[in-house]
Amino acid sequence: MNTSPHASSSGPIRDLQPTLHSHGAPPLQPKSLSSQTTGIGALLAEQAGRGQSIEWSPMLSIGIASIDAQHRVLVAYINQLTHAVAHGQTARILQAVLAGLDGYTRIHFRHEERLFALHGWTEHVDHADGHRAFERQLAEFRRRFEDGDTSIGLEVLKFMIYWLAEHILSDDMAYSAFLREHGVR
Numbered sequence: 001m002n003t004s005p006h007a008s009s010s011g012p013i014r015d016l017q018p019t020l021h022s023h024g025a026p027p028l029q030p031k032s033l034s035s036q037t038t039g040i041g042a043l044l045a046e047q048a049g050r051g052q053s054i055e056w057s058p059m060l061s062i063g064i065a066s067i068d069a070q071h072r073v074l075v076a077y078i079n080q081l082t083h084a085v086a087h088g089q090t091a092r093i094l095q096a097v098l099a100g101l102d103g104y105t106r107i108h109f110r111h112e113e114r115l116f117a118l119h120g121w122t123e124h125v126d127h128a129d130g131h132r133a134f135e136r137q138l139a140e141f142r143r144r145f146e147d148g149d150t151s152i153g154l155e156v157l158k159f160m161i162y163w164l165a166e167h168i169l170s171d172d173m174a175y176s177a178f179l180r181e182h183g184v185r
C-alpha cells in the first residue's frame with residue numbers, strides 16, 4: 001500500500017479532487033456536505049488523489065470502540081481501492097473490494113441499527129435510510145461490474161470517500177453522543 005507523502009499525482013486518479021469539488025455530489029445525491037465535512041472530505045479526496053492511504057486518526061473516531069473498529073475496515077477498503085486505482089484499477093482487486101464492502105456493510109449496518117433499537121434512538125429511521133441508500137448504490141456498482149464495466153474504480157472511490165466524510169463523520173457523530181450517554185462504549 002502506498003503511504004509515501006511524495007506519491008505521484010499523475011495517473012488515473014489525479015482528477016479525483018477537482019471532480020469531487022466541482023460536482024460535490026456522489027451518485028447517491030444525498031444532502032449537501034456540511035462545512036465541516038467539506039473540509040475533511042476535501043482533505044481525504046486530496047490524499048486519495050495523490051495515491052496516498054488514509055491513516056486512521058482520532059479525527060475519524062466517533063468514540064465508540066466497536067463502531068470505530070468497523071470504520072477502520074471501511075478505511076482499509078478505501079485504501080485498497082486507492083492503491084488499485086492508482087495502479088491501473090485491476091479488475092481482480094475491484095471485484096474483491098466490492099464484495100468485501102458488501103459483506104462489511106451488512107455486518108456494520110446491522111450492528112449500528114441493533115444499537116439504535118436497543119437504546120431507543122429516535123432518529124434511527126433517517127439514519128437507516130442512509131444505510132439502505134448505500135446498499136442500493138453498492139448493488140448498482142456490483143451489477144455494473146458484473147455486466148463487464150471494470151472501469152468504475154474511480155467512481156466507487158469517490159463514492160466511498162464521500163461516504164466516509166458525510167455519513168461517518170457527520171451522520172454517525174449524530175448518534176454517538178446519544179449512545180454514549182446510554183452507556184455504549
Ligand SMILES: [Fe+2]
Pocket residue numbers: 112127131167171172
Ligand atoms: Fe451509519
